[in-house]
Amino acid sequence: MESLVLELQREAYHQQTSASSLLRKAYTLSRKLKVHKFTEWAELELNGYKDSKNLPEYRSLNGEIKAFNPYRGYIPAYFHAEIESLIKVKEIFSPITEVELLVKQGEEGEGMLMYKFPSEIQLRLMEMNRVDFEVSLHIPVSQFNNILNKVRNIILDWTLELEEEGVLGEGMTFSEKEQQKANESSAPIINYIGNMINSQLQQNTENSVQELKVGEFKVESLVDFLGKLEKFQDEISDPELKRELESEIEVLKSQVKSPKPKKSIIREALKSVRNITEGISGSLIATGILHEATAILSSLNS
Structure with a gap:
């Protein structure tokens, strides 16, 4: 019986086998070799990702924003x-x-996939454009195909690593020594996948925001956030809210400059910023500020 490693490697090299079929076989192989991190990745690819926390960078696609003109398309x-x-x-x-x-749908069509924005965001975008043209995001199907190619390449690289380490097994059976070697040789591939997870990503939903990795808090994470807060301040029309936000910005700035920043002060200032932004509806920047403040607060509590 042919080695499962070599069988998967051959199928990953050729284009006839679908990415989903490759993933199911890679999932089985990683389970048998007890390479848990690879199993976790394969499972997420097969079943879908629940949030941005574990989403690889190759699943973040760039599109072109277009408006529909009833006379010109x-x-x-x-x-x-x-x-x-x-x-x-x-x-x-x-x-x-x-x-x-x-x-498949994109290739059968015009090679482009279109996403419409949620109603609240749509209204805001139309107000910004000062026209009643509906706005949507258009993404080339080639970018979706790139997700499939990335998955295929990760599996191919992994099986090549296993072969180089002599992890072939007999059919679908592997020795304890092979399992140990598989975990050692898989480290570079797992690190590669890991480096694409928890990166700063953006999403095109009602909660569109550039998210921060939620991990150990670092005061440097406030520097970029402060720049966004100052821009957001210019958008606020309510004088009282504007002064309140200005006060919290100064507090955060002082903590960034301090040789011994105090988490408790930063935490309270961020809570105040969050309260201010929660009261402002219909603003994309406010939505981004709200979620970024929440992410930094989570890192303070972790």
């Missing part, structure tokens, strides 16, 4: 750079089988 739509950065990226959480279906 779809035309390019332009926004402020910060707004555009929030809405031009689409995170793909779907199981790999759904990605394959999207690729």
Whole structure:
């Protein structure tokens, strides 16, 4: 009986086998070799990702923002750079089988897939453009196909590593020594996958926001956040809220400059910032600030 490693390697090298079939076989192989991190990745690809926390970078796609003109069809739509950065990226959480279906649909069509924005965001975008043209995100199908290719390449690299280490087994059976070697040789591949997880990503949903990795708190994470807060301050029309936010910005700035920043002070200032933004609806920047403040607060508590 042929080695499962070599069988999977051959199928990953050729294009006839679908990415979903490769993943099911890779999932089986990783379970038998007890390479738990690889199993976790394969399972997420097969079943879909629940949130941005574990989403690999290759599942973050860039599209073009277009508005529908009833007389000319779809035309390019332009926004402020910060707004555009929030809405031009689409995170793909779907199981790999759904990605394959999207690729098929796109290739049978015009080679482009379109995503419409939620109603609240749509209204806000139309107000910004000062026209009643519906705005949508258009992504080339080639970017969805790239997800399938990334998955295929990860599996191919892994099986090549296993072969180089002599982890072939007999059919679907592996010795304890092979299991140990598999875990050691899989480390570079797992690190590669891991480096693409928890990166700073953006999503095109009602909660579109560039997310921060929730891990150990570092005061440096406040520097970029403060820049966004100052821009957000210019958008606030309520004088009282504006002064309140300005006060919290100064508090956070003082903690960034302090040789011994106090988490308790930072935490209270961020809570106040969160309360301010929660009271402002219909603002994309406010939505981003709200979620980023929440992410930093989570890192303070971890």
